[in-house]
Amino acid sequence: MPSLNPHLVVQNIVKSFPKTGPEKVLNNISFEVSKGKILGIIGKSGAGKSTLLRCLNGLEKPDTGKILFQDQDFTDLSSQKLREVRQKIGVVFQSFNLLSTRTVFENVSLPLELLRLSDTERQKKVENILNLVGLSSKLNAYPGQLSGGQRQRVAIARALVVDATLLLCDEFTSALDPHTTLEILRLLQDLNRRLGITIIFVTHDINVVKELAQDVCVLDQGEIVEQGSVESVFTNPNHAITQSLLSELLKNDLPDFLQQQLHLEGKENDDVVLKLIFGSQTSTKPLIANLIQEWKIPINIISGNLDHIGKATFGHLVVSLKHQGESTEKIIKYLTDHQVGVEKAGYIRW
């Protein structure tokens, strides 16, 4: 994804931990993120996601390779310079990492204290950002008195209070329940839109990528096996890992009762069961309705899981219709002509 305005460029990062073994935890990782974009890095556990993120904020030093943040390579900066760069990068951790002895206000104000801002300036900035994350009523609460979602909001506020332009999030949803996760995702989207913050996050949850990211990198065994816009990667996954991650999103199996009644040879009066796979720009045409009108065939929709990623319809639909030899083939051709994948699952007698 080359772009004219890269915010962070990662070039050929290699990282290994000689103490634990010779294998490379990160192997030749390259990608870049433009200003204001949201990049999701997804992989199963042990894929190297967290190590990659730790390299991005300088908590780990890659063995070789470059990381350019606003055109400045920070893999070989002096510790003083590195500290300055870090102050422009906000980090949100999986376990929140709030100071238990400081109030919400004091937690968020910590990075500003490090910048030696005056009390009044700090007050203003902290109140501003807490307002933005919707926590202005909890200024004086201690983290122990907050819910998981509220704690993560504090952590996000703390990461952004220094006017960070880049936000790194490490598995920030895994300690949260699905509802709270969604809330936090909405918040990040909102911050991204309103403040133009670039966000890079790592996760093992494909749903988070789908909801939040614009671009995605799929990481497996320390290598990026696929990358691109979420739309293109999700609708046309090439690598087995991507496909298996996506299968979590699409429960691809036929309903149990149907599976048991299916047979492979079609007889007269049977219905044919088709699995329609939507994976590219097909959404605007009323395909099913056209089918019914043109062929005068009643179509029975059995199950489905359709969703949108960007403008693309994405998902699958299981339908059954009267098996009529030749016309079945025509229908399949009609659908495939419109970029709908068709799998014949079998035949059934209702």
Add this chain to the structure above:
Amino acid sequence: MVMNDLLFKALYETLLMVFGSTGIGILLGVPVGVILYNTSQQGLQPCKKVYGPLSFLVNGARSIPYIILTVLLIPFTRNIIGTSIGTGSAIVPLSIAATLLIARCVEDALRSVPKGLSEVGISFGATPFEIIRKILLPESMAPLIAGITTVIINLVGYSAMAGTVGGGGLGDLAIRYGYQRYDTVLVVLIVVILVILVQCIQMLGQRCTNHYRR
């Protein structure tokens, strides 16, 4: 009453020795403990060359029985205080003991802070000193105070041995007047006072600990 005067004087001496040495012990022990933590394997700036000898010194000195330490330190005490006898002089070896005990406490307390919190500091561009001062020390207050409470109680025990160098105090009174003169009532009285003193210290320490535990 003579006995009362003696008791009050002894209590005063004990308190002076215990809290005087605690104060000095905190002043010296906290920096030593911070250096120990910071240069250890899990620290922010691991350095075996500093940690190894320092840790050995702290452990070595702690393994010397306190009464021997007092005697060994007599020349040193004489150098600082001018005399090796009296309550003031007794504070010197007590302070050394307090420093060593507190240094370990500080090291352990700092280590009990989750590593993620130092990483927060690092990712905000904080210097190691700022991380220790603004994050690690405040966050480790609860275990730190609990540890220092134990140290103070140890020092109450040590202060009983101050009689060896004419330091006075409750322990000394109990031995000289109570044990050597067969005054059982006085011994019991002093023990009761010591028990109450230790209880008070423990209670106060617990309160402070709870204040910081959130």
